[in-house]
Amino acid sequence: MTGAVLVLLAGLPGTGKTHLCSRIRACFPNCTQVSIDVVKEALWERYGFDDAAQKRELDDMALRLFFSDLDTALGHAHDSAAMVVSDYPFSDKQEPTLRALCERHRATVMTIRLTADLEVLFERQQRRDLDPSRHLGHIVDHYHRGDTLKDRTAATGLLTREEFYRRCTTRGYDAFRLGDLLEVDATDLDAVDHEAILKWIAARSE
Structure with missing residues (x-):
């Protein structure tokens, strides 16, 4: 590997x-992660939001900060022949x-695009949103540091099945790619061959 690699x-x-x-x-120990969600959650904690419009403003700020962080990470990776990884439902927007x-940065870029049955994903998304370890800001339209919600099923931002399907079929998540593409069916998470994925990355990082 002679330069930055972006996965x-x-x-x-x-x-x-x-x-x-x-x-x-x-x-890959010499790997840096840059995450949009990490940036979002930090902004929610710092500023909070009172309605959906304020939340969108913070999310737009998070995207700009993400690109800035990614720019920095790729610059460092280019100098040290390292790897940068980022996970998100990327689309034409990014x-x-x-x-x-x-x-x-003359980076070698590859995309691993994960797909699955939408009904399975909707149920998985519901479980994740109701998990107390997930940041509350993802499922509410009003949040400030320290806020809690005992009954997460009452959260205003929980997606209906119809809205979840609409987002998954209209936002281009299942069509995004940059560079080499590996598509992985994640309907059954236990069946995902992670070792094969890692070998695929390694072969393109040499």
């Missing part, structure tokens, strides 16, 4: 991107800036 874990929500990211970081950053 984008893309695809539908709830397909195990976060877990795969941890496997990649464990396999593609032009991601492409420009890769061209600027």
